[in-house]
Amino acid sequence: MLQISEKGKNAPSSPIRKLTPYADAATKRGIKIYHLNIGQPDIKSPEIIWDSLKNYDISPIAYTDSKGNISLREKICKRFANDEINFNLEDVLITTGGSEAMMFAFMSTLNAGDEVIIPEPYYANYTNYAVQVGFKIIPITAKIENGFALPSMEEFEKIITPKTKGIVIINPNNPTGYLYTQEELEQLSVIIKKHDLYLYADEVYRYYCYGGKHFSVMNLKNIEQNVILFDSMSKTYSECGIRIGELISRNKNVIASSLKFAMARLCPPALGQVVAEASMDTKQEYFDGVRQEYMTRRDVFISELVKIPGVVCPMPKGAFYAIAKLPVKSSEDFAKWLLEDYNYNGESVMVAPASGFYATEGMGLDEVRLAYVLKVEDLKKAVIILREALKVYPGRTK
Amino acid sequence: MLQISEKGKNAPSSPIRKLTPYADAATKRGIKIYHLNIGQPDIKSPEIIWDSLKNYDISPIAYTDSKGNISLREKICKRFANDEINFNLEDVLITTGGSEAMMFAFMSTLNAGDEVIIPEPYYANYTNYAVQVGFKIIPITAKIENGFALPSMEEFEKIITPKTKGIVIINPNNPTGYLYTQEELEQLSVIIKKHDLYLYADEVYRYYCYGGKHFSVMNLKNIEQNVILFDSMSKTYSECGIRIGELISRNKNVIASSLKFAMARLCPPALGQVVAEASMDTKQEYFDGVRQEYMTRRDVFISELVKIPGVVCPMPKGAFYAIAKLPVKSSEDFAKWLLEDYNYNGESVMVAPASGFYATEGMGLDEVRLAYVLKVEDLKKAVIILREALKVYPGRTK
Numbered sequence: 037m038l039q040i041s042e043k044g045k046n047a048p049s050s051p052i053r054k055l056t057p058y059a060d061a062a063t064k065r066g067i068k069i070y071h072l073n074i075g076q077p078d079i080k081s082p083e084i085i086w087d088s089l090k091n092y093d094i095s096p097i098a099y100t101d102s103k104g105n106i107s108l109r110e111k112i113c114k115r116f117a118n119d120e121i122n123f124n125l126e127d128v129l130i131t132t133g134g135s136e137a138m139m140f141a142f143m144s145t146l147n148a149g150d151e152v153i154i155p156e157p158y159y160a161n162y163t164n165y166a167v168q169v170g171f172k173i174i175p176i177t178a179k180i181e182n183g184f185a186l187p188s189m190e191e192f193e194k195i196i197t198p199k200t201k202g203i204v205i206i207n208p209n210n211p212t213g214y215l216y217t218q219e220e221l222e223q224l225s226v227i228i229k230k231h232d233l234y235l236y237a238d239e240v241y242r243y244y245c246y247g248g249k250h251f252s253v254m255n256l257k258n259i260e261q262n263v264i265l266f267d268s269m270s271k272t273y274s275e276c277g278i279r280i281g282e283l284i285s286r287n288k289n290v291i292a293s294s295l296k297f298a299m300a301r302l303c304p305p306a307l308g309q310v311v312a313e314a315s316m317d318t319k320q321e322y323f324d325g326v327r328q329e330y331m332t333r334r335d336v337f338i339s340e341l342v343k344i345p346g347v348v349c350p351m352p353k354g355a356f357y358a359i360a361k362l363p364v365k366s367s368e369d370f371a372k373w374l375l376e377d378y379n380y381n382g383e384s385v386m387v388a389p390a391s392g393f394y395a396t397e398g399m400g401l402d403e404v405r406l407a408y409v410l411k412v413e414d415l416k417k418a419v420i421i422l423r424e425a426l427k428v429y430p431g432r433t434k
Numbered sequence: 435m436l437q438i439s440e441k442g443k444n445a446p447s448s449p450i451r452k453l454t455p456y457a458d459a460a461t462k463r464g465i466k467i468y469h470l471n472i473g474q475p476d477i478k479s480p481e482i483i484w485d486s487l488k489n490y491d492i493s494p495i496a497y498t499d500s501k502g503n504i505s506l507r508e509k510i511c512k513r514f515a516n517d518e519i520n521f522n523l524e525d526v527l528i529t530t531g532g533s534e535a536m537m538f539a540f541m542s543t544l545n546a547g548d549e550v551i552i553p554e555p556y557y558a559n560y561t562n563y564a565v566q567v568g569f570k571i572i573p574i575t576a577k578i579e580n581g582f583a584l585p586s587m588e589e590f591e592k593i594i595t596p597k598t599k600g601i602v603i604i605n606p607n608n609p610t611g612y613l614y615t616q617e618e619l620e621q622l623s624v625i626i627k628k629h630d631l632y633l634y635a636d637e638v639y640r641y642y643c644y645g646g647k648h649f650s651v652m653n654l655k656n657i658e659q660n661v662i663l664f665d666s667m668s669k670t671y672s673e674c675g676i677r678i679g680e681l682i683s684r685n686k687n688v689i690a691s692s693l694k695f696a697m698a699r700l701c702p703p704a705l706g707q708v709v710a711e712a713s714m715d716t717k718q719e720y721f722d723g724v725r726q727e728y729m730t731r732r733d734v735f736i737s738e739l740v741k742i743p744g745v746v747c748p749m750p751k752g753a754f755y756a757i758a759k760l761p762v763k764s765s766e767d768f769a770k771w772l773l774e775d776y777n778y779n780g781e782s783v784m785v786a787p788a789s790g791f792y793a794t795e796g797m798g799l800d801e802v803r804l805a806y807v808l809k810v811e812d813l814k815k816a817v818i819i820l821r822e823a824l825k826v827y828p829g830r831t832k
Binding site: 038039040042043044045048049050053076077078079081086089092093095097098102132133136143144145146148161164165168170234261262274275278289290293296297300303304305308 | 435436437438439440441442443445446447448451474475476477478479483484487488490491493494495496497498500530531533534537541542543544545546559562563566568599630632659660672673674675676677685687688691692694695697698699700701702703704705706709
């Protein structure tokens with residue numbers, strides 16, 4: 037019999053998308069669904085990009101350099117330098133979205149069975165990358181009671197083994213919205229250095245911090261060779277569809293290995309690179325405006341959300357996600373019920389059950405991830421629906 | 435010490451691109467280089483695509499469906515149906531280039547150590563995919579004396595083991611230009627059925643056949659579940675940079691597994707999909723014109739090439755590549771010498787040593803892969819340079 041591989045069998049479905057059939061069915065029944073499940077911002081891409089597409093006429097649309105266009109890489113170096121994050125042109129590979137940067141980095145540095153520590157909850161696709169590359173995610177739980185702060189270094193030390201090859205830090209965090217402080221990251225750097233680990237850093241939301249200042253791991257001292265940075269245009273410029281990201285590391289061996297994988301897929305998308313390059317001239321006002329919009333959404337959404345009896349949700353400090361604890365036994369059952377059996381004046385809400393963002397079995401069962409990527413009026417409505425739904429949900433626990 | 439993974443160490447560099455530093459140095463010295471090494475066509479993309487970019491204004495440029503836009507998938511089904519290749523909408527996933535289709539298929543069907551038979555010489559990136567996924571390529575040599583025809587079924591049977599999970603067929607072939615006949619493929623299908631193997635078929639050049647008619651493995655009887663097809667817009671529409679391809683299979687388990695990997699990378703490029711969809715309305719005249727152009731190039735190039743004493747090159751019947759045997763001991767040394775030490779009136783030629791297209795150690799050492807993607811005048815000049823170079827090359831064998 038034709039077989040599917042172990043990896044094909046073991047790869048998880050996206051926890052964000054797996055309830056989509058229920059949402060589709062609800063929509064077919066005429067229910068309007070507010071999507072809090074997925075981080076697809078409704079924020080417009082910068083106006084500045086459109087001319088780059090209108091004027092594009094290079095025929096044939098050819099392969100670019102496997103590393104990405106040099107003009108784009110130069111602009112990326114400059115953009116980071118403006119933010120006081122410095123590295124050389126040779127330290128950057130343009131990738132097909134941040135996800136490809138992650139795959140190249142893991143594939144270049146991890147053998148089957150190697151262990152990587154990730155504070156949970158974490159961006160769920162890492163579980164899929166771990167299956168694909170064959171490494172093992174060792175979760176360390178960031179607790180909702182602590183606002184999802186970085187677990188103590190003692191806790192990290194406890195789970196480091198000879199197989200541990202690296203630690204992943206998502207900052208600001210998806211899905212918790214936590215913003216790691218410089219102190220937390222400096223503490224972490226001591227462990228990274230001591231055990232000679234890779235520090236894989238996912239800073240794709242760094243432009244969207246509310247209040248606190250983002251500190252990049254690229255500026256940690258003494259671990260310059262250990263750091264591998266994942267960046268993406270998707271969220272910074274609200275251009276998820278162009279599929280342009282970057283792998284950045286001062287470790288030449290990591291870049292050399294990644295480049296071999298990059299050559300095998302030929303090049304990153306040429307049109308996406310054109311748009312990305314045009315995006316680099318986006319004025320600060322754009323980011324200020326977007327940041328203000330997200331901040332307003334966050335303030336309205338979270339302040340209303342935590343008024344619901346039994347709901348706990350630490351205030352996110354960056355990105356546009358929050359993890360909320362609900363007074364339910366199973367957030368997955370609740371999420372399905374919202375789509376299948378409930379509506380409030382013909383409307384309902386789609387949320388992502390949080391268990392898919394944890395590696396530890398049994399964690400996050402009463403939590404959901406919420407993306408506040410809708411406009412304020414819709415977020416207000418969504419919270420009302422959640423509140424009213426929880427009043428009548430048969431599986432309510434308290 | 436920070437380590438690079440075994441895969442990172444073992445992944446090969448592209449044999450097409452590895453001599454690039456020598457070519458760059460030659461260009462810097464003022465030598466004009468004719469690039470016969472790489473399959474980047476100079477043929478223009480269809481005119482019909484430009485309006486799709488000029489008129490594109492969907493903001494934000496958002497993620498698409500992980501499967502690709504349904505409108506594009508529908509058009510792809512229709513395009514294939516026009517060519518009498520029939521399958522359903524659910525059998526297609528849009529991928530980031532043909533290369534991603536290959537990775538998804540291999541990752542979905544092969545475990546570490548599984549064996550896949552590929553007639554050599556073959557598209558060199560398969561070696562890289564094998565390293566990434568962890569399967570083993572078992573080569574079966576297609577001989578230049580036989581014009582690179584499919585080896586006999588007896589030879590296939592000899593190397594099939596319990597670990598053999600599939601066979602890769604590239605048709606028309608890159609790098610040989612060989613076009614497999616319906617009869618050859620039907621013979622192969624008996625073996626595929628008998629041993630219950632996957633038939634991975636790379637038909638990305640199927641629009642460019644000269645003389646013979648292309649027969650798709652999708653039309654082989656009795657092995658509908660075994661066939662996995664890789665397609666790409668890159669060569670068909672001379673749009674290598676849009677990075678849009680397709681994974682097509684009637685095997686629902688293969689598609690379901692691949693979709694999980696597809697979700698983890700979120701979506702194929704949105705802008706590339708827009709261009710791809712516009713390309714679908716390309717008129718037959720475009721293909722006829724391009725085919726005629728390639729045929730003319732082939733005829734001029736190969737007929738001149740085989741006049742050089744000691745050069746053997748079977749006439750390619752499709753794609754735009756040829757493998758030529760040269761009167762040299764090492765085609766790699768010769769290729770380097772062409773770039774480092776030779777010029778003919780200030781011009782030289784870059785060729786790809788063929789050994790990188792073979793898995794068997796020692797094969798192809800006196801062969802090169804040549805891509806006839808230059809205009810006729812340049813191809814004529816390139817052949818003259820090769821002829822004159824071989825007259826004076828110190829490593830000439832006969």
